[in-house]
Amino acid sequence: MRSYQAKRADATARLLAPAAPGPHARPVGRTPLGINQVHIASQSLLGHWQERNAAHTIPHCIEQLEGSGVMDNFRRVIGESGAPYRGFVFADSDLYKVIEAVAWEIARSGTHDFDAWLDEAIALIARVQEPTGYLHTWIQGVRPDKRFVELDRNHEMYVLGHLIQAAVALDRAAGRDDLLQVAIRFAALVDRRFGPGREDGIPGHPEIETALIELHRHTGEARWLHLAEHLINQRGHDILPDEGFGHRYYQDHVRVREAIDPTGHAVRQLYLNAGVTDLFLETGESALHDVMRAQWERVHERKMYLSGAFGSRHRDESFGNDYELPSDRAYAETCATIADLHWTWRMLLAGEDRRYADVMERELYNALAASVDESGTRFFYSNPMQRRPDRFSEENAPAQRQPWYACACCPPNIARTIAQAGAYVATVRQAPDGPALELHQLLACEIELPESLGSGTLTVRTRYPTDGEISLYVAGGALPPGSAVWVRIPAWAQGATLDVGGRRRSVSDGEGARGFVQIPADEVDGAVLHLPLRPRWTAANYRVDAVRGAVALERGPILYCLEQVDLPEDAAVDDVYLPAVPVVTELPSSGDAPAPALRVDLSVRTAEDSLYRAAAWGEREAPTRSLEANLVPFSTWGNRGPGAMRVWIPTV
Incomplete structure (x- = not known):
């Protein structure tokens, strides 16, 4: 031996x-870099x-x-x-x-x-x-x-x-x-x-x-x-018994090449999709890629929470119907986000869509980050978007993070995913005009350049997502003529600019639409990308009944939430709504926070005793008072103790 x-x-x-x-x-034109080549x-x-x-x-x-x-x-x-x-x-x-x-x-x-x-x-x-x-x-x-x-x-x-x-x-x-x-x-x-x-x-x-x-x-x-x-x-040949759960629960109701609708147990569906996409990457069978692209669209356009979580039903830990995304009863299992990370990475290797890396960034910084506390030893299994003040703990949906679970699939899944996260940062591709290094995740790191890109190290310096400045440096070698570094431009980053060769230029609409800014080899060293990190209000598709008339606050890839701990004792999270033109102010960044807290103008209703009242169309009762409160990154919620929380804030 x-x-x-x-x-x-x-x-x-x-x-x-x-x-x-x-x-x-099959050659896909895109090869991942190893964990030992990307040092975060x-x-x-x-x-x-x-x-x-x-x-x-x-x-x-x-x-x-x-x-x-x-x-x-x-x-x-x-x-x-x-x-x-x-x-x-x-x-x-x-x-x-x-x-x-x-x-x-x-x-x-x-x-x-x-x-x-x-x-x-x-x-x-x-x-x-x-x-x-x-x-x-x-x-x-x-x-x-x-x-x-x-x-x-x-x-x-x-x-x-x-x-x-x-x-x-x-x-x-x-x-x-x-x-x-x-x-x-x-x-x-x-x-x-x-x-x-x-x-x-x-x-x-x-x-x-x-x-x-x-x-x-x-x-x-x-x-x-x-x-x-x-x-x-x-799959889809009636092999598994239809006992209680039904064939949809097991993704056994239809053959894989016809399964464009995500259904059943969310983790099982997403793990299956990772395997199907792997099969395409090995065999090149176009029917597999076609069905995976169709299903990816449906998963992420109709069944994904804004945090990057999946699974709207506690029953069967399953996907709901299209646009069925309740905030307070979201199951949003941690393992479902991890399974989608694995699947979406494989879709990225197979395709050209910038959204794959955008989604992975959303998942990493929000749903997955919220699943573990700042000690690294307490975890959420379920990751709702709203915690009501009277919400009681359930076995896999407790009011606060737990050190372990009877069904302990999530904590070790988090451990293996974060250990391998360096593999999801960059790829090498053979573009028509020469080899290119693609930077998908925008973070401070050192990347050992592979042979196809000369020699040396590409260093990325940034405080992103706290700050939007991303600087590139090449040391110990040089990129070969005709090569380039492609840096992802997130879909929200309208107005991005690039400093190269002592001059600043705007990232063009065409570049932004394609999802990458391409920096030629001789301009990479010292290039600086500036991404605008302005707070923005996000509304859901009108078909998402659960959050109609509400908005969420985002800054860059970071999703925010309002916690009860940041309100006065006589103001409840459930009684808050936004005034007509809410003012948002960035506060100084502190400690290890993923992004600065955002101070927001809010209005507070008087809680009504009756469950229902006569509708008064076009009228709004005057609020008891106005106040300011801090919204914090969703990933950090619950670190200061259990309590009410919400991501989606009503506008009426």
Whole structure:
């Protein structure tokens, strides 16, 4: 067996990133950069988050794996623990997601702080795996009679998907393949049982599809690509039972190439879409890209919350109907935002639409950022846009963030996503007039230029999104003639300007419409992009009945909210509305806040005792009084204690 050091040396030559195109993938003209090639500065919001993730969130997750019983679930199968099984049937996946987080943290920082834990955890997993390759502690330790019997609910393939992703990440980042061999044995068992030409069977919870394609990319074995394609092709053939939840819940009601309408359990739909898009990236089948583009439009134009969250119904954790986006009863599961990040990144690799990166930015800075507190150890599962003062806690929708959940899918999912976030910053493309580096996420970082772009480092200096100035510098080399750096211009950034060669010019309407400003190689060093970060009021589509007559406040990519803690005791969030011309004033930035607080003129009603009253058309009662209050970034809400909150503020 080759040494760990030798394998680690090999790993440095690989693309250390999720969704790395395989050697036989169709050329899409766009290649991601590895986590080890993009070094996000710790002073940036995302860089600070990565540091906190490594120092607090990952260790917290490791601790909770013991406290919640996940590790004992493995030990009890082989007689090393007498504790009863704890958690849901898919609890094994919590461990695999944490291992993936550790792997990407190794790729990001080169840390080996978790090596001893990895050794112990992987050795335990290997001891539990059966000679056949089977590995699922709930089945093995509780219901061995249910092995591959209830694919709709027992999550065997879903758990395997997370095992594969963890194993591939660990081999890429650290050059160790011990977990990879475990994952391959289990995947081979599934292939022998449910592969092409064998028994019909698909997972009730998608996730394995994108994992198998990643395994194909990593190993070069076509077997895993064929298995993923087979599982995708079987959807819509009445394979899963229609018991209670219905076929739509499982995305099994129609064949994938006809499924333009997002439906059912939101996380499952979005994970499936990531796998389908991965399949397109490998095979180039245009029908897959067509249906994914159509569904992406519907998801993000009709079913996405302004924060970048998804899932409007607590029942079934599901998408609602088009434009069904209640603020106070939003389910908006953290894992749904993460699943969409993964899917939208793959759509970005496959397409030319600037909106993909815009959406990812919205998700990262708002819905996902709000899901974890400033300590990195308390989390939201559900992320509503409004918290009423009398709202009571529910199991997965508590009034304040919790250190863990019985269904603990979200915290380790956050940990693995933030550890790999460097992979979503930049890509390299072969444009008609030469190679280009595309900067999708606007943050302070250093990017090691790949061979196609000469040599050296591109440094991005900025305080964005607090400040709209973004400066570029090239050190240790030069970009080759004919190449360029393309910097994304967000859709809201009308009036952007660019300083190059000692002169300032406006970013043209044409450039803004295409979504990028193109800076030629000889003008990159010292170029400065200025994005206007003016506060703006946003109204929803008129079909969103839940927030008709209300507006939300945004500044750049940051969404704001009003918290009860920022109002006087005798003024309630639910009694506030905006005057005809509200004045918005920026306050000085402070601490680690993602953006400055915004002081806003507000009016306050007198609460009425009656539930209903006679309508008086065209009249508005005079407010009790006017006041000023601070609106703060939505991502920070709840950090000062539980209480009422709202994003959408009525205008009447």
